[in-house]
Amino acid sequence: MDVTAKDTAPTTILAEPPADRLGVTFGLSWCLLVLTIVFAMLAEIFILVSSLARFRVDYLSEKIDAAHLIMSALEAAPGQQSPPGQIDPKLRDRLLDQADVLGMTILRPNMPPRTLGPRMPPRIPMLYDLRNAMALELVIDALSTMRNPKASVMGVTGLSKADPRVVVEVVLEERPLRNELWNYFNRLLVISIFISVTTAALVYAALQWLSVRPLRRLTASMIAFQKDPQDPRRVITPEVRDDEVGTAEQALADMQQRLRALLLEKERLAGVGFAVIKISHDLKNILTTAQLESDRLENAPNIDPDIKLITSGIVHAIDRAVKLSTNMIRFAREGLPEVRKQQLALLAILTDLRTALQPVLPGASIVVNVPAEVMFSGDPELLQRALENLIRNAAEGGATQITLTYERISADDALIVTDNGTALPKKAIDHLFVPFLGSVKSGGTGLGLPIAREALRVQGGDIVLRSTTAGVTIFAVLLPVA
Incomplete structure (x- = not known):
């Protein structure tokens, strides 16, 4: 079938791939999400913990500033009933409660420390220095403050x-700070989740539109x-x-x-091949009959020598034609x-092969x-x-010596087949492994x-042609791997 103009400008039909096959319902899209x-x-967790630390520092810094401000206020406005230079205890307690x-303790340059706080505990279990x-x-x-459920007292400098x-x-209680940290954490957590x-x-x-959708389209096209x-x-x-x-x-x-063009070409060649097989089969029958008649004529008594010579050439030509038809049918039918x-x-295989081929290839x-220790896994x-086909080809190409040697190529075991026959022509090299096209003779x-x-x-x-020159042709046979 020929590829028409309509074939070259197709209208694409993309079948939606089944969800269970591609996993589009709970597959790549959901994984990305x-x-x-x-x-x-x-x-957000990294941001959250650093924000909690910053919030705690700000909270304690405000307490430090508030303490300094309270001390300054009390020193500037002493109580009416207090002696001069003394701080009004009622005002002090009210400001500390607020x-x-x-x-608190205030340490100022060139002045003695001043401490306020009648309710300060004798022992402070936790001390922190923000400096x-x-x-x-x-x-x-x-x-640690958030994890500590017990109310305790802390000192901050x-x-x-x-x-x-x-x-x-x-000196302050830890519970208010803990409550403020948890309230801040809950607010920040809601924002982080959002x-x-x-x-x-x-x-x-974005990924669904830019990547997943085109990927699903590609997959659907492949399936269709x-x-x-x-x-x-x-x-x-x-x-x-x-x-x-x-x-x-x-x-x-x-x-x-x-691929579509190759499949169309393959279908066309398959039809041609099927026709060739039928023709070859019929031709083989005809040639077999002609061969039998030629043999009878060649073996007939009192035949003229010139006719017998001509008959011998005909028999040889018919033999070649029958062999060609037989090989073509066998190659087409074999899977x-x-x-x-x-x-x-390897040595045992090659020794048996040489014993079998040497008598039929006397030239x-x-x-x-x-080496005797080379082992491999193969049929x-x-x-x-x-190897028999390779050696026969070399002998038929005029080689008088065919040498089989072992070589290690990268990680592969290779058998190097070298012959002294004529160099392969370029046409044969281009179609060396193409059926019916790589013959030299x-x-x-x-x-x-x-x-x-x-x-x-x-x-x-595998088998590859390594080089071919006048008098030296080298094939590398890569031995099967396990």
Whole structure:
């Protein structure tokens, strides 16, 4: 079938892939959403703990400033009933209660320390100094305060913002600070969750539009094309975009077009091949009959010598035609051979092969030079079949000596086959492993090397032409791997 103009401009049909096969319901999209939320929450956690530490420092700094302010106020406005230079105790207690401070000590340059706080406990279990506190230490202190359910008293030392030369020591209860930290944590947690979910939703929508949707479109096109590769409507139509997705869609479209053309070509060649097989079968029958008649004529008594000579040439030509038809039918009908691997010794395989081939190839000397310890896993029948075809081809190409040596190529074991026959022509090299096209000699079928490569590749090996020059042709046979 020819590819028409309609075939080259298809209308794309994309079947929606089933959800259970592609996992589009709870697959990549949901994974992206969940991962985005998790990563956003992790970032918010780092922000949250640092914010809690900052909130605690600000809270305690306010208490320090409030204590300095209270001391300044009390010193500036003494009570009416108090002696001169004394602080009114009622005003003192009222100001300390309003500031939630149990007591304080003010250290000023060139002045003696001054302490206020009739309710200060004799022992303060926890002391903190904000002047030289590290960031990690502040975070740990904030979390410890939140985790401590028992009410206790804490002492805090810091510098006054109003006068950095003044050192203020404040004694206060920890419970109010703990309550404020938890209230701040709850507010910040709600905001963090909202930010994380909102960010995740936006990232999810962007990734869904930019990546997941094109990926689902590519997958749907592959599934639809797989169902019917010869349908031109199932070839994807690439979107106009310059990113990686556009490149992938264009590459997929090109691959589908080439694959579809190859399938159409294969179908056409299959029809031609089937016709050739039928013709070859009928031709073989006709030639067999002609061969029998030629044999009778050649063996007839009292036949003229000139006629017998001509008959002999006819018989030889008919033999070649029958052999060609037989090989063509066998090659067309045979499928991939069945592989039965086992541990093999390379030297033993080659020795048996030389024993079998040397009598039928008297004009070529087969030399085996491989170590006895080389072992590999392969099918002995397929390997002998491949090597036999290779050696026969070399002998038929005029080689008088064929040498088999072992070589290690990277991580592969290789058998190097070297012969001193004529160099291969360029046409033969270009079609060396193509059936019916790689023959060098006149009347050859061109099936020896293709059959050898198939027998090696089906069990994990290969054969390549390393070089060919006048008098030296080298093939590398990569032995099968386990």
